[in-house]
Amino acid sequence: MEDSDPGMWDYPEHTEAKHDILGKYLDAWYPIIASGYGRVLFIDGFAGRGVYNDSSPGSPIIAMGRLLNHSAWSRMSHREFVFVFIEHDAENVESLRQAIADFRADWEAEHGPWPSNVKYDVNEGTFTDHATEICDYLDEQYANLAPTFAFVDPFGWTGMPMSLLARLLNYPSCEVFINFMVGFVNRFVTHPHQGSNMNELFGLDVDAILADYDGGDRVDHLRDVYMRQLTDVAGFPHVRWFAMKNSTGNIGYYLLHGTRSALGVEKMKDAMWRTAPDGDYSFSDRLAGIDVLFQPEPDLGPLRKALVKTYSGKKGVIVNPDLQEWAILHTPYRKPHLTQVLRDMEKEDPPPFTANRPNGKRQFAAGVTLDFG
Ligand SMILES: C[S@@+](CC[C@H](N)C(=O)[O-])C[C@H]1O[C@@H](n2cnc3c(N)ncnc32)[C@H](O)[C@@H]1O
Structure with a gap:
């Protein structure tokens, strides 16, 4: 099957969820990154067709739309935003160019001329x-890359060398x-013809x-090795994973964020x-x-278990920021989840x-400390 075959461009629920996450994250990322000066880059390394069979927008349109329709757009106009879309299939490229032209025409009809800084x-x-x-x-110019968000979203596992990232x-x-x-990677990792692809990927x-696979879940192992490489080789101290599971509970793929x-x-x-998502697909992490x-009502x-294990016997633990930072960096949970758990724990007897x-x-609040028993 070719990468431009219509069969590849249905819009399943998990793709919608992936786009939702991308869009919501960019809503937060653009204003944070725009607080500085100069150029900002969005690189979509596997950009796709720009539009799905049901007319849903692809990642390039989502990325530009989230910027240009952002409620804080007027406060970001001092920066230059450059979107670099890379796509290897000629038909997909043509479709993407058309999708961007359509998006631009619609945007201009509503808002006026296209901003010169985009x-x-x-x-x-x-x-x-x-x-x-x-x-x-960049090497020739002795220059560094501008602040960049790179989206690497292939159909498979080739063409994204760790050394290049x-x-x-x-x-x-x-x-x-x-x-x-990860499903493909797990299936092909020991295939005699895939050695160089795996070498490139990892x-x-x-x-x-x-080497240190202990015979347990190989999908977990491959994820952990890949994440370790993102830290050790690509230099991202924080790499988090989220599993996209299908209705049978199998992991379709991981979304990995390195920052x-x-x-x-x-x-x-x-x-x-x-x-x-609470439909056919779900996200999960592990702690x-x-x-x-x-899910909306998380367990x-x-x-609580990890908190007690980590802090048992410790005195003077600062909630804000130390405990909050621990929850953010070392657990799948958010700050409001931590607050809820602390509230519940304080009501326990003892x-x-x-x-x-x-x-x-x-x-x-800031200044509050906890003495764990
Ligand atoms: C999963 S789709 C991308 C979907 C797109 N990111 C989105 O969210 O709308 C993967 C795309 O990568 C393209 N592709 C495959 N190998 C590639 C490569 N080595 N470099 C660039 N594009 C590639 C395919 O033609 C396909 O359009």
Whole structure:
């Protein structure tokens, strides 16, 4: 099947959910990144057709639309936003160009002339070739990449070398959002003809990928090795995963977010929890050995368990920011989840901690500390 075959461009619920997360995250990311000066880049390395069979917009249109229709757009106009779309299939490129032209015409009809600080470029070819070209150009100029959000969303597992992600995104304000097709990777990792593809994907040869595999769930293992490489090779200290599970409970793919910013982790998690699909697909993460399902009424048990395990016996634990930062960076949960768990724990008899609230501080406000038993 070709990448432009109509069969590839239906719009299943999990794709809608993925787009929802992308859009919600960009809603938060644009104003944060726009607080600086200069150029901002959005690179869509596997950009697609721009439109699905049911007319739903693809990721390039979502990315531009979330910026241009943002409620804070007028406060971001001092920055130059450059959208780099890369797509290797000629038919898809043509469709994408048309989708962008249609989007632009609609936007201009409603808002007036296209803003001069928003540029876009549709590049026909592979992510590897075009991203390498960008890196070579930057090297020649002795320049660093502008703050960048890179979306890496292939149909399969090839064409996204770890070494290239590392080279392209090795600057402080760069982030990556990857669709990691772990099912395929698991199926083909030991295939005799896939050695070089796996090596490229992970930046490790197959023996090294499987070196510390203990015979347990190989999907978990492959995810963990890939994430470790994103940290060690691509330099992202914070990498979080979210499993996209189908109705049979099998993992279709992982969405991986790599960032160097704790705020980025927090905002991506917010986007995930706010999307929380409850149809045929679900998201999950894991904490304290328990699956955490992203849903409107989440099970906070794993958070309580991990909290007690981590802080048992510790005195003077600062809630804001230390405990909040722990929850953001080391658990799948959000700050409001932590607050809820602390509230519930304080009502237990006996409570697992005593709270010190100097000068009548509010419940878990800055300045409040906890002594765990
Ligand atoms: C999952 S689709 C992308 C969907 C798009 N990101 C969206 O959310 O609307 C993957 C796309 O990558 C393209 N593609 C496959 N291999 C590629 C490569 N090596 N470099 C760039 N594009 C590639 C395919 O033609 C296909 O359009």
